[in-house]
Amino acid sequence: MGSVTEVELSEDRILRVIGPAKIDVVTGRVLAVGSKFSAGSSLVVHKFRSYGIKILTHSKLKITLGEGARVEEARSGEEVVDEWLRIVEYILKKCLGKLCKVLIVGPPESGKSTFTVFLANYFREVGVRVGVVDGDIGQEDVLIPTTVALTEVSKPVLWLRELEPLIFRFVGCISPQYCYSESILAIRELVDEAIELGFKAIVVNTDGWVGTTSGIEHKLTIIRWVKPDLVVVTDREVFNYLSRCVSNLVEVIYAPKPAVVRERSRDERRELRAQAYRRYFSRGKVRRVKLSEVGLLNIRALAGRVLTLDELKELLKIPDSDLNKIVFSSRFGDTIFIITEEFIDTAVSHDERKIVAINLRDLRGAIVGLMGERLSDVGIGLILGVDLNSQEVITLTPWDGPIRGLVLGRVKLGEDFEEVGGMSKCIL
Ligand SMILES: Nc1ncnc2c1ncn2[C@@H]1O[C@H](COP(=O)(O)OP(=O)(O)OP(=O)(O)O)[C@@H](O)[C@H]1O
Numbered sequence: 270m271g272s273v274t275e276v277e278l279s280e281d282r283i284l285r286v287i288g289p290a291k292i293d294v295v296t297g298r299v300l301a302v303g304s305k306f307s308a309g310s311s312l313v314v315h316k317f318r319s320y321g322i323k324i325l326t327h328s329k330l331k332i333t334l335g336e337g338a339r340v341e342e343a344r345s346g347e348e349v350v351d352e353w354l355r356i357v358e359y360i361l362k363k364c365l366g367k368l369c370k371v372l373i374v375g376p377p378e379s380g381k382s383t384f385t386v387f388l389a390n391y392f393r394e395v396g397v398r399v400g401v402v403d404g405d406i407g408q409e410d411v412l413i414p415t416t417v418a419l420t421e422v423s424k425p426v427l428w429l430r431e432l433e434p435l436i437f438r439f440v441g442c443i444s445p446q447y448c449y450s451e452s453i454l455a456i457r458e459l460v461d462e463a464i465e466l467g468f469k470a471i472v473v474n475t476d477g478w479v480g481t482t483s484g485i486e487h488k489l490t491i492i493r494w495v496k497p498d499l500v501v502v503t504d505r506e507v508f509n510y511l512s513r514c515v516s517n518l519v520e521v522i523y524a525p526k527p528a529v530v531r532e533r534s535r536d537e538r539r540e541l542r543a544q545a546y547r548r549y550f551s552r553g554k555v556r557r558v559k560l561s562e563v564g565l566l567n568i569r570a571l572a573g574r575v576l577t578l579d580e581l582k583e584l585l586k587i588p589d590s591d592l593n594k595i596v597f598s599s600r601f602g603d604t605i606f607i608i609t610e611e612f613i614d615t616a617v618s619h620d621e622r623k624i625v626a627i628n629l630r631d632l633r634g635a636i637v638g639l640m641g642e643r644l645s646d647v648g649i650g651l652i653l654g655v656d657l658n659s660q661e662v663i664t665l666t667p668w669d670g671p672i673r674g675l676v677l678g679r680v681k682l683g684e685d686f687e688e689v690g691g692m693s694k695c696i697l
């Protein structure tokens with residue numbers, strides 16, 4: 270049980286709440302992440318998060334604090350709520366009466382996701398139908414990391430995890446460096462679909478890869494193809510750089526990050542990702558997917574021409590002891606794929622051929638995108654195994670409709686849905 274305190278605060282004061290905490294508004298009205306909460310309502314701050322809460326009218330609050338939680342009054346200059354308010358009011362004015370796309374850019378832990386929600390809440394409060402495309406594939410809150418998802422902000426929220434995804438794209442990795450084009454295309458497609466679905470404001474959150482010129486180039490490419498009306502940047506240096514690049518093409522605005530926040534360690538960020546995977550896959554059921562009935566978008570080994578053991582022996586010099594361990598082999602062009610149940614030393618001699626050796630056990634836990642009709646993204650699965658006798662992939666997924674295709678990701682999960690090291694490339 271947490272400790273409970275009651276506080277009474279006058280208008281305009283700002284409280285910083287570091288979770289886990291629950292705040293019941295007993296009397297008065299407060300503003301949290303761009304949403305107004307009146308007497309009788311309550312808000313929950315997750316244990317890895319903190320927020321600045323502005324008192325709008327003299328309020329009495331009942332605050333329940335969990336382990337490690339704290340509540341304190343923000344000192345002048347620490348909180349950014351008033352500046353963020355000014356910025357969202359400016360954006361609202363700019364967007365009045367037209368379709369508006371706003372892109373949020375900044376480094377990790379700089380308030381991107383919170384500003385995204387702050388702005389979206391504000392659009393909703395003034396009656397604009399608003400969608401959020403969470404394009405941060407590493408810290409994706411709407412669905413799971415490895416995806417980009419669209420959600421509608423249809424109620425006051427503090428965190429995107431409180432909302433349900435409408436549609437998504439499977440990107441397959443958690444660092445945009447390794448899925449550069451897919452991460453950009455996924456965002457662009459979801460923005461287009463959001464427009465088709467009738468959203469009048471679309472707020473796009475992006476990943477935090479902005480510390481290098483390559484990272485900025487990735488953001489500039491997103492800008493080029495998404496064509497936002499405004500870009501909001503949560504870091505001064507990135508703002509200056511980006512402004513010099515594109516301010517003649519699109520308006521770039523600086524939104525400062527709060528000075529004091531609940532910072533998350535690497536492990537906590539991993540745990541946050543694990544929570545998202547857990548939430549999604551714990552609703553999953555085991556499904557067997559017949560390889561002959563699906564398209565294999567990057568599962569190359571299984572798509573090659575099957576080799577008999579004799580053919581393989583002619584192509585490669587493999588010791589007999591290792592040959593027994595090979596359960597499947599195929600060939601495409603100059604590449605030979607061999608699949609084994611257990612690890613073998615792949616330094617087999619060959620003449621100028623590329624050999625891809627795959628250990629089936631390595632695939633267990635790999636994330637795989639599931640495609641439906643017309644190459645649509647319908648679900649995500651976890652590979653539990655590959656049965657080469659029945660030619661089936663066994664997956665765990667909450668998706669229960671038809672599966673027409675598989676696209677292998679580069680993330681692998683272990684017990685308890687923790688990431689267990691990525692796969693550097695698609696290995697099948
Ligand atoms: N006004 C605020 N006052 C105090 N803490 C805040 C405020 N706004 C956001 N935070 C906290 O700051 C941290 C970083 O914010 P946020 O998650 O929005 O940043 P981000 O750039 O999206 O990070 P990530 O790289 O993890 O996606 C979070 O713990 C968040 O709860």
Ligand SMILES: [Mg+2]
Nearest residue numbers: 381382405408
């Ligand atoms: Mg974020």
